[in-house]
Amino acid sequence: xxxxxxxxxxxxxxxxxxxxxxxxxxxxxxxxxxxxxxxxxxxxxxxxxxxxxxxxxxxxxxxxxxxxxxxxxxxxxxxxxxxxxxxxxxxxxxxxxxxxxxxxxxxxxxxxxxxxxxxxxxxxxxxxxxxxxxxxxxxxxxxxxxxxxxxxxxxxxxxxxxxxxxxxxxxxxxxxxxxxxxxxxxxxxxxxxxxxxxxxxxxxxxxxxxxxxxxxxxxxxxxxxxxxxxxxxxxxxxxxxxxxxxxxxxxxxxxxxxxxxxxxxxxxxxxxxxxxxxxxxxxxxxxxxxxxxxxxxxxxxxxxxxxxxxxxxxxxxxxxxxxxxxxxxxxxxxxxxxxxxxxxxxxxxxxxxxxxxxxxxxxxxxxxxxxxxxxxxxxxxxxxxxxxxxxxxxxxxxxxxxxxxxxxxxxxxxxxxxxxxxxxxxxxxxxxxxxxxxxxxxxxxxxxxxxxxxxxxxxxxxxxxxxxxxxxxxxxxxxxxxxxxxxxxxxxxxxxxxxxxxxxxxxxxxxxxxxxxxxxxxxxxxxxxxxxxxxxxxx
Amino acid sequence: xxxxxxxxxxxxxxxxxxxxxxxxxxxxxxxxxxxxxxxxxxxxxxxxxxxxxxxxxxxxxxxxxxxxxxxxxxxxxxxxxxxxxxxxxxxxxxxxxxxxxxxxxxxxxxxxxxxxxxxxxxxxxxxxxxxxxxxxxxxxxxxxxxxxxxxxxxxxxxxxxxxxxxxxxxxxxxxxxxxxxxxxxxxxxxxxxxxxxxxxxxxxxxxxxxxxxxxxxxxxxxxxxxxxxxxxxxxxxxxxxxxxxxxxxxxxxxxxxxxxxxxxxxxxxxxxxxxxxxxxxxxxxxxxxxxxxxxxxxxxxxxxxxxxxxxxxxxxxxxxxxxxxxxxxxxxxxxxxxxxxxxxxxxxxxxxxxxxxxxxxxxxxxxxxxxxxxxxxxxxxxxxxxxxxxxxxxxxxxxxxx
Numbered sequence: 034x035x036x037x038x039x040x041x042x043x044x045x046x047x048x049x050x051x052x053x054x055x056x057x058x059x060x061x062x063x064x065x066x067x068x069x070x071x072x073x074x075x076x077x078x079x080x081x082x083x084x085x086x087x088x089x090x091x092x093x094x095x096x097x098x099x100x101x102x103x104x105x106x107x108x109x110x111x112x113x114x115x116x117x118x119x120x121x122x123x124x125x126x127x128x129x130x131x132x133x134x135x136x137x138x139x140x141x142x143x144x145x146x147x148x149x150x151x152x153x154x155x156x157x158x159x160x161x162x163x164x165x166x167x168x169x170x171x172x173x174x175x176x177x178x179x180x181x182x183x184x185x186x187x188x189x190x191x192x193x194x195x196x197x198x199x200x201x202x203x204x205x206x207x208x209x210x211x212x213x214x215x216x217x218x219x220x221x222x223x224x225x226x227x228x229x230x231x232x233x234x235x236x237x238x239x240x241x242x243x244x245x246x247x248x249x250x251x252x253x254x255x256x257x258x259x260x261x262x263x264x265x266x267x268x269x270x271x272x273x274x275x276x277x278x279x280x281x282x283x284x285x286x287x288x289x290x291x292x293x294x295x296x297x298x299x300x301x302x303x304x305x306x307x308x309x310x311x312x313x314x315x316x317x318x319x320x321x322x323x324x325x326x327x328x329x330x331x332x333x334x335x336x337x338x339x340x341x342x343x344x345x346x347x348x349x350x351x352x353x354x355x356x357x358x359x360x361x362x363x364x365x366x367x368x369x370x371x372x373x374x375x376x377x378x379x380x381x382x383x384x385x386x387x388x389x390x391x392x393x394x395x396x397x398x399x400x401x402x403x404x405x406x407x408x409x410x411x412x413x414x415x416x417x418x419x420x421x422x423x424x425x426x427x428x429x430x431x432x433x434x435x436x437x438x439x440x441x442x443x444x445x446x447x448x449x450x451x452x453x454x455x456x457x458x459x460x461x462x463x464x465x466x467x468x469x470x471x472x473x474x475x476x477x478x479x480x481x482x483x484x485x486x487x488x489x490x491x492x493x494x495x496x497x498x499x500x501x502x503x504x505x506x507x508x509x510x511x512x513x514x515x516x517x518x519x520x521x522x523x524x525x526x527x528x529x530x531x532x533x534x535x536x537x538x539x540x541x542x543x544x545x546x547x548x549x550x551x552x553x554x555x556x557x558x559x560x561x562x563x564x565x566x567x568x569x570x571x572x
Numbered sequence: 573x574x575x576x577x578x579x580x581x582x583x584x585x586x587x588x589x590x591x592x593x594x595x596x597x598x599x600x601x602x603x604x605x606x607x608x609x610x611x612x613x614x615x616x617x618x619x620x621x622x623x624x625x626x627x628x629x630x631x632x633x634x635x636x637x638x639x640x641x642x643x644x645x646x647x648x649x650x651x652x653x654x655x656x657x658x659x660x661x662x663x664x665x666x667x668x669x670x671x672x673x674x675x676x677x678x679x680x681x682x683x684x685x686x687x688x689x690x691x692x693x694x695x696x697x698x699x700x701x702x703x704x705x706x707x708x709x710x711x712x713x714x715x716x717x718x719x720x721x722x723x724x725x726x727x728x729x730x731x732x733x734x735x736x737x738x739x740x741x742x743x744x745x746x747x748x749x750x751x752x753x754x755x756x757x758x759x760x761x762x763x764x765x766x767x768x769x770x771x772x773x774x775x776x777x778x779x780x781x782x783x784x785x786x787x788x789x790x791x792x793x794x795x796x797x798x799x800x801x802x803x804x805x806x807x808x809x810x811x812x813x814x815x816x817x818x819x820x821x822x823x824x825x826x827x828x829x830x831x832x833x834x835x836x837x838x839x840x841x842x843x844x845x846x847x848x849x850x851x852x853x854x855x856x857x858x859x860x861x862x863x864x865x866x867x868x869x870x871x872x873x874x875x876x877x878x879x880x881x882x883x884x885x886x887x888x889x890x891x892x893x894x895x896x897x898x899x900x901x902x903x904x905x906x907x908x909x910x911x912x913x914x915x916x917x918x919x920x921x922x923x924x925x926x927x928x929x930x931x932x933x934x935x936x937x938x939x940x941x942x943x944x945x946x947x948x949x950x951x952x953x954x955x956x957x958x959x960x961x962x963x964x965x966x967x968x969x970x971x972x973x974x
Contacts, residue, residue, distance in 0.1 A: 108801045109803075111802075112803050121795070124795040125799030127796070127800055129635075129725075129727060132875075138804055139872070140871050146876070153874070186803060369767060389769050391769075392769075393768070400764050405784050407784070422768055449787075464767070467769070
C-alpha cells in the first residue's frame with residue numbers, strides 16, 4: 034500500500050514520515066504503535082488522502098489504496114473505499130440522530146434509497162445499536178457514540194477502516210464494546226482495519242500486524258510477537274514476557290496464563306512487595322472532609338450524598354464509567370463547580386465560601402482539557418502569570434516547579450507546541466504555584482504514552498511524598514495499579530467501593546490490571562512488584 | 573390532490589406518529605405571518621398567538637429546538653416593551669389636541685436640524701397604544717417564524733433544498749452544530765479560568781477566555797470538515813467550470829430579480845409596473861439555476877419526508893388567513909387597523925377572526941409528532957373525538973375548532 038512515502042509539513046525541517054514502505058494485506062487488523070507525537074495520525078491520514086489534501090504538507094512517493102493512488106483521488110472520492118473514524122466521535126458527527134448519521138455517507142455516494150434503508154438496518158444490528166436508532170447523538174454514552182461513528186462509515190461499505198485511538202476516551206467496559214465490534218468486522222466481514230492505540234493492552238491480542246512509527250519518522254511492520262520484542266512501547270503482558278524471557282511473547286492474558294505456572298511457583302513464597310519502589314509513604318492527617326455532597330444538573334443527579342475523606346500524602350484514584358459523576362465530584366470538592374448540598378471542610382474552611390483566587394490555595398484542580406487554562410504566547414509568560422495570580426509567599430515559583438516536573442522546556446516555546454505530557458506538566462506547575470495541599474487531576478492520562486505516564490507517576494510520587502493529598506480520576510487501570518494507594522469507584526453518582534488499590538482493583542474483572550489477571554490468585558498488581566519478587570527469590 | 577390516506581387512519585383513533593413535512597409547517601407559518609403583517613388589530617394578533625401556542629403545544633417533538641417557542645414569546649414581549657419605551661422617550665409627535673397625556677418626561681430641547689426627533693416630553697395614551705399595536709404586530713410575526721422553527725426540524729428543512737443550494741444548506745448545518753458547542757466551550761473555559769484565580773477583569777479576562785475558545789472552535793470545525801470530506805461530502809461528479817459559472821450567474825441575477833419584484837409587489841407605490849415582470853423573470857432564472865446546479869451534485873436522500881394529506885391540510889389552513897386578509901374578502905380593510913387617534917376600542921372583525929382560527933386546524937390535522945424515548949402514551953394526545961372530527965372533515969371548511 035505504501036511505496037516510499039514521505040510526508041513533510043511546511044514549517045518542519047525534517048519529514049514526519051520518512052521513506053515508508055509498507056503493505057497491509059486485505060482483511061488484516063493492523064495496529065499502529067509509537068510514542069505520542071511521532072506521526073501515527075499522519076500515517077493514518079495518508080491512507081485516505083486527508084494528508085496531504087486536507088492537512089497541507091507534501092507527500093512524496095505513493096500511497097495506493099485498493100488500486101487508487103491518493104495523489105489522484107481526494108478524500109471525498111475515496112469515501113467508498115476508506116472509512117475514517119477519529120478520536121472524538123462527537124467532533125465528526127454531521128447530523129443529529131443515529132439513523133441519519135448512519136445514512137449520511139450513503140447520501141453523499143448517491144446510494145438508492147431502498148438500498149440505504151436496508152444497509153442502515155444491517156449496520157444497526159451489526160454494531161448492536163438498533164435500540165438507539167432514533168436517539169439524539171449528543172445523548173449517547175461515549176462507547177455508543179464511538180460505535181455509531183464506526184457504523185456511519187461502515188454503511189458506505191469501505192474496504193479499509195481507519196481508526197485513530199477509538200477507545201482513548203472510554204472506560205474499560207465501553208472500550209471492550211467498541212473493540213468487540215471492531216474485531217467482529219474483521220472476522221465476519223473481512224474489513225481491513227488500521228488502528229492506532231496507546232493502551233496496547235486492550236488491542237494487541239486482536240492484531241495481525243504491528244506497525245511501529247519511530248521517532249525519526251521511519252516505519253517498520255511485522256507480526257505482533259516479533260515486533261513487540263523490540264518496540265519502544267509495550268503492554269504489561271509483553272513486558273512481563275520480556276522480563277522472564279518467554280518466546281514467542283504472549284499477546285494476551287490467556288497466552289500468559291498458560292506460560293506463567295513456573296514463575297508463579299517461584300514468587301509465591303515471597304511476600305508481595307509494596308506497589309511502589311519509592312519509600313513507603315506514611316499517610317498523614319486528614320486534610321479534607323466532604324460530607325453528603327450532592328451535585329445535580331436539572332433533573333439528573335450527578336453526585337448523590339457522597340462522603341469522602343482525603344488524607345495527606347495519599348494518592349487516590351477515582352474510577353468509574355463515563356458519566357458516573359467523577360468530574361462533578363472533583364469540581365465540587367474544589368469549590369468552583371456546582372454543589373447543591375453537603376459540606377466540604379479543608380482545614381476548617383469550605384473552599385466554596387472563598388473567592389476563586391483564594392480557593393486554589395487550598396485545592397488545586399487540573400481539568401480534563403488542561404489547555405483550557407493556557408492562553409498566553411509562551412511558557413515563560415504562563416509561568417510569570419501564574420506567579421502573579423498566586424501572590425505566593427513561601428511557595429516555589431511556577432518556573433522552578435516546571436523544571437522539577439519536566440526539565441528542559443524552553444521558556445520561549447508556545448504552549449500549543451508542547452507534547453501532551455509537557456503541557457500537563459505546565460498546567461500542573463501553574464496550579465502548584467499556589468501551593469495547594471490537595472491536588473485533583475481529572476483524567477490526566479488521556480493521550481499519554483507509556484513513558485509519559487511513567488513520568489507522571491514519578492511526579493505524583495514526589496508530590497505525595499511532600500505531604501500533598503492527590504486525587505486522580507482515570508480509566509487507565511494499569512496506571513492506577515502503579516500510581517495509587519487507594520481506589521474509589523463511583524457508579525451512578527454513588528461511591529460503590531473504597532479501599533486500597535490491591536483490594537479494590539485486584540478483585541474486579543473489569544478493573545484488574547493485566548499482571549493481576551495473569552498472576553491471580555497472587556496479589557501482584559504491577560510488573561515492578563514481580564521484578565522485585567523474582568530478584569528476592571533469586572537471592 | 574389531497575390523498576385519502578388520512579381518512580383511512582387506524583381504527584381505534586390513534587394515528588401513527590410521524591414528523592410532518594417541514595415545508596408544510598413553513599407554508600403554514602408564513603401564511604399566518606403574511607396575515608399578521610396586514611393587521612394591527614390587537615385582538616386578531618392575540619388570536620394568532622393563541623393559534624400558534626395551540627398548535628405548537630400539541631405538535632412539537634421533544635427535540636432541543638422544539639423547546640424554543642417560549643423564548644420567541646419572551647422576544648415578542650421584549651419587542652413590545654422596547655417599542656413602547658422608544659416611543660415614549662423619542663416620541664416625535666407633540667401631544668395633539670384632545671390627547672390623553674399619561675405623564676410627562678423631562679423634555680430635552682434639541683437643535684432645530686433634528687426636527688421630527690424629540691427627547692422626552694409628554695407621553696400620550698394614544699402614542700403608547702399605537703406603539704403597543706406596532707410592537708405586538710412585529711412580535712407576533714417573530715412568533716410565527718419561531719413556531720415554524722419549533723415545529724420543523726431545521727436540518728430536515730434544509731435537506732429539502734434543491735441540489736444546487738445543497739452546499740449552502742450544509743454550511744448552515746455545520747454552523748448549527750458548532751454554535752452550541754461554542755457555548756459549551758465558553759462555559760468550560762470560564763470554569764477553568766476560575767481554577768487559575770486571578771480574574772482581574774477587562775481585556776485580560778476576555779483574552780484568557782477568547783483564545784482557548786477560538787482555538788477549540790477552529791479545531792472542531794477543522795475536524796468536522798475533515799470528517800465530512802472523508803465521508804464523501806461534496807463529490808461533484810463531472811461538472812465543467814463553465815456549467816458552474818452559468819449556474820452562478822443564473823442564481824445571482826434571478827435573486828436580484830426576485831428581490832426587486834418582491835419589493836415592488838409588497839410596497840405597491842414604487843416601481844409598480846416593473847414589479848410583476850421582474851418577479852416572474854427572477855423566478856425563472858432562479859429555477860433554471862437550481863435545475864442546472866442540481867445536476868452537478870449526485871446524491872440521494874435517506875427517508876425523504878412524504879407529502880400526504882396532512883401536509884396539504886396544514887399548508888392550506890395556514891394560507892387561508894393570508895388569502896382572506898390580503899384580499900379583504902367580506903370585511904372592510906379599515907377594521908384591520910383600529911384607530912389610535914382618536915382612540916377607539918378595537919373591534920373584532922368576524923371574517924378575519926374565523927380565517928385565523930382555521931389555521932388552528934393544523935394542530936389537529938398534523939400527525940402526532942415522534943417523541944423518541946419517552947413513554948409511547950403521547951400518541952394518545954390526540955383524543956378520539958378530535959380525530960373523528962378531522963377524519964370526517966373536508967380539508968378546509970372546518971370552522972373554529974374547539
